[in-house]
Structures are given as structure tokens and as C-alpha cells.
Amino acid sequence: xxxxxxxxxxxxxxxxxxxxxxxxxxxxxxxxxxxxxxxxxxxxxxxxxxxxxxxxxxxxxxxxxxxxxxxxxxxxxxxxxxxxxxxxxxxxxxxxxxxxxxxxxxxxxxxxxxxxxxxxxxxxxxxxxxxxxxxxxxxxxxxxxxxxxxxxxxxxxxxxxxxxxxxxxxxxxxxxxxxxxxxxxxxxxxxxxxxxxxxxxxxxxxxxxxxxxxxxxxxxxxxxxxxxxxxxxxxxxxxxxxxxxxxxxxxxxxxxxxxxxxxxxxxxxxxxxxxxxxxxxxx
Amino acid sequence: xxxxxxxxxxxxxxxxxxxxxxxxxxxxxxxxxxxxxxxxxxxxxxxxxxxxxxxxxxxxxxxxxxxxxxxxxxxxxxxxxxxxxxxxxxxxxxxxxxxxxxxxxxxxxxxxxxxxxxxxxxxxxxxxxxxxxxxxxxxxxxxxxxxxxxxxxxxxxxxxxxxxxxxxxxxxxxxxxxxxxxxxxxxxxxxxxxxxxxxxxxxxxxxxxxxxxxxxxxxxxxxxxxxxxxxxxxxxxxxxxxxxxxxxxxxxx
Numbered sequence: 001x002x003x004x005x006x007x008x009x010x011x012x013x014x015x016x017x018x019x020x021x022x023x024x025x026x027x028x029x030x031x032x033x034x035x036x037x038x039x040x041x042x043x044x045x046x047x048x049x050x051x052x053x054x055x056x057x058x059x060x061x062x063x064x065x066x067x068x069x070x071x072x073x074x075x076x077x078x079x080x081x082x083x084x085x086x087x088x089x090x091x092x093x094x095x096x097x098x099x100x101x102x103x104x105x106x107x108x109x110x111x112x113x114x115x116x117x118x119x120x121x122x123x124x125x126x127x128x129x130x131x132x133x134x135x136x137x138x139x140x141x142x143x144x145x146x147x148x149x150x151x152x153x154x155x156x157x158x159x160x161x162x163x164x165x166x167x168x169x170x171x172x173x174x175x176x177x178x179x180x181x182x183x184x185x186x187x188x189x190x191x192x193x194x195x196x197x198x199x200x201x202x203x204x205x206x207x208x209x210x211x212x213x214x215x216x217x218x219x220x221x222x223x224x225x226x227x228x229x230x231x232x233x234x235x236x237x238x239x240x241x242x243x244x245x246x247x248x249x250x251x252x253x254x255x256x257x258x259x260x261x262x263x264x265x266x267x268x269x270x271x272x273x274x275x276x277x278x279x280x281x282x283x
Numbered sequence: 284x285x286x287x288x289x290x291x292x293x294x295x296x297x298x299x300x301x302x303x304x305x306x307x308x309x310x311x312x313x314x315x316x317x318x319x320x321x322x323x324x325x326x327x328x329x330x331x332x333x334x335x336x337x338x339x340x341x342x343x344x345x346x347x348x349x350x351x352x353x354x355x356x357x358x359x360x361x362x363x364x365x366x367x368x369x370x371x372x373x374x375x376x377x378x379x380x381x382x383x384x385x386x387x388x389x390x391x392x393x394x395x396x397x398x399x400x401x402x403x404x405x406x407x408x409x410x411x412x413x414x415x416x417x418x419x420x421x422x423x424x425x426x427x428x429x430x431x432x433x434x435x436x437x438x439x440x441x442x443x444x445x446x447x448x449x450x451x452x453x454x455x456x457x458x459x460x461x462x463x464x465x466x467x468x469x470x471x472x473x474x475x476x477x478x479x480x481x482x483x484x485x486x487x488x489x490x491x492x493x494x495x496x497x498x499x500x501x502x503x504x505x506x507x508x509x510x511x512x513x514x515x516x517x518x519x520x521x522x523x524x525x526x527x528x529x530x531x532x533x534x535x536x
Contacts (some may be wrong), residue, residue: 175338176339181366
């Protein structure tokens, strides 16, 4: 009897410790980032750091506002381009596609999520950027290029979560609407999509999270200029690319400023994820 | 109950995949009657009901033969408008299926689909339908609350109100009281007695007693065969077929 208890307890504690260590690592990283970054924010001043227009580490200017604008504009562009496509695709897969077709399309979309981001960036640089330069003008490296790449990258997230939330609806809902004389499209529009609203919203928020956090692909196509953009053809720098570009040679205050940028990113992502959690749970 | 035939089912066979569910069925539904179609599980009662407004189209792999005539017109013919048919021959399901919107919007859903936008007219239709379904008094103060918060019995009466708002001609009820308490059941049965003055009703009751209580005529189905049909009182008092009397008296099923 005692042996059995012992045999039960060992794996239990083992799993607990391992689970705990994953959490601990996460907590340690967060604490580390804050310890490194907060002193600089305090030194520069919170307001001046967030809303400062000038980023010139060698002269002691640490204002990240242009990068916040960069992140927001590229993410917004990705949402505007990507979400409608993704939602149409999810509705098509969940409602219209015959079984054999969705069995092909679904894994193909999952595959999209598996392509390394550097490949997306490379493709964007070679294909999208010259296209924009030749047909729309400007340097080509631009908000638009970044938005297009990110729009493609958020497709798998938005499509699969939206599709799952549509498929999770009770089939009775559909029958109920059909029995009232609604056509398939009327049913989708007025019953199914509203009923799956919380899941769809969550998928969009997680997509935004992905777009905000993406680094490698956008470094290659954004042009990385630290200035407020004046059109979607302007080059910008995002919070992530700021860290990615400068971490190699930064030291002292400069390095701390990059960690501080990381804090801002972390806070944004945490807010987005909590929003997603909230909208999934509030059924 | 008039003698006028509303729906006429002729030589009707129904298959799920290769399995025959209904065999050579001939049955008439008369105008303004309540016809109950009863029988043990897997007798084809629900399938028959669903075939009457082509809800069976939603199920893959079904095959049918024969005719179903609504006012003399075959509803299986390809030129029939299915949305129109389902508004004319409306159905309440076994499990209440409120749509995820307010009580008002649930009832107004059908009329809105057919293009009614006038607020006053919608309000009138909603009130009238909820009255007929004996639900108005319970919900009149919270029409704009979510329908999902209603109790099971209220949800089922809402579903009834929702199809009444379509001004249908025929109402199909598939075990509408199976999950409900006796009070809700009697409320639904009460509304049915008023409704048959305006509508033709076909009900698959959830038990034999309900068939006896609510219907004018009763049809007994067993394993896809129509065993007998007649005035409910006669079918129950003097069943012509031994299988019917066995089932009614609870010897099997």
C-alpha cells in the first residue's frame, strides 16, 4: 500500500516540478527584462521615452514613438489586408467546402504557419519590394510591404481559430435557421458568424499579437528608418526590428534602452493575449 | 378539422444510405387537424416529418421515391423554392434551438428574412406570435434579453412563436415536449389546441399519451411501415391491428 502511494507520488511531483520550471523560466525572463529596462525608462522619463520623437543612442536620445507608430501602422495594415481574406477562408472551409477540398486546404494552411519567417522576409524582399517600387513608387521597403508579408503570416492563426469556432457551433443552430426559411448565406451571416463572434474575435486578436511580435520578416522589408511615416509607401521601424537591428552592438544605456523597448512590446502582447482570453471565455 | 386534404403523401419510400427507413407510405394530412405520427424509436416518424419541409436535404446520403403533395403541388419537384416551402411548412425541433440573439429578434427573424422592416408591424407580429405560443406574459417585460437565458420550456415556446411569426400553413412538431416538465408540456399542448383553428399540425409526440391527448387523428408507424391511421379516439379504443394495440398498451416499444 505504501509502495503504491510512493509510486503514484513520484511522477506527480516530477511533473509538477517540470511544469513549475517552465513557468519559472518565463517569470525569470520577464523579471530580467524589467530589471534591465526600467532604470533607463526612469532615467529618460516615461513620457519622453514613449512619446519621444528622436532615437539617437550615441547622443543619448531614446524616444521610441516613431517605432510605436511603425508597429501600429504595419499591424493595422496586416489586419486590414489579412483578416477579411482569413475570415472568408474560414467560412468557406467550415460551411461551403466539400470534405475532400477542405482536407487539402486545411493542411496547406497549417503549412503556411510552418514556413520560417526569414523565408517570408526574403521572398518579400525579392518579390514584393521591387513590385511596390516599380508600380507604386518610393523605396519599396515600406509599411505596405511589411503589411502584405504580415497579412500572409497571420492567415493560419486567424483561419484555424475562426474555423474551429464555427465548427464548434451546434448543428441545431443551423437547422433552426434553415427551418425558418433562411438560405445558407443568410444563416451564415445572421446566425453562425454572430454565434461564433467570440472565437473569431479571439483569432483576430491572436493574429494581431503575432503581427506585433514578428521581427525577422519585417526587418527585411520595412526599410527600418526611424521617422514618422507620411504614407504607406514610407519605410518604418517597428519595436521588434529596433531590438533586432541594434542588439549586436548596443551596450550600456543603449542596451538598456533596447530592453525597455522589449518591456513595451511585452506589455502590448500581454494586453492582447488577455483580451483574447477574455473574449474566448465570455461566451 | 375539415375534410380538405392539405398534404398528400403518395407511395413514399425513404432511404438513409442503403437502409430503407420508410416503406411505400400513403398518408393524407387534412386541413386544420392535428395529426400525430407515433411509433417506437427508429420507426421513421421523425424522418417523415423532416421530409415534409425538406429538412432531409441537409442530411447527406439520403434517397427518396414517391410524391409529397402540398395543396396538390409536389414539394419534391426541382422548381420548388425551398425557403418558401419551409416558411409555409414550418418545424419545431425536439431540442429547442433559440438563435443567439434577443427574444424579440428571434421571433422577428423570419419576418425580417422575408423583407419586413416596418417596426410597428414587426412589434405587432412578435406580440401576436408570443401570445399564440402562450409565452407573451412571461417575457413581455424582457423582450430584448438574450433568448439563451430562457428556461427549456420557454425556449421551446419561443421556437413555436418564431415559426408562427412566419404565418405558416402547416406546423411540424418533432417531439416538442420531450425534455420538458409537465407544466411546460401542458402549456404547449394548450397552445396547440388553439392553433389548429388556423393551422394544420403534424406532431411526432414523445409518448403515446400525448398522441391521445392532443391529436384528432393518429397514424402508427412501425419500422417504416404505416400500420394504421384513423381518428385518435378510434385508434386508441379499438385498434384494428394487433401491433397497434400491443404498442398502445405498452406491451412493446
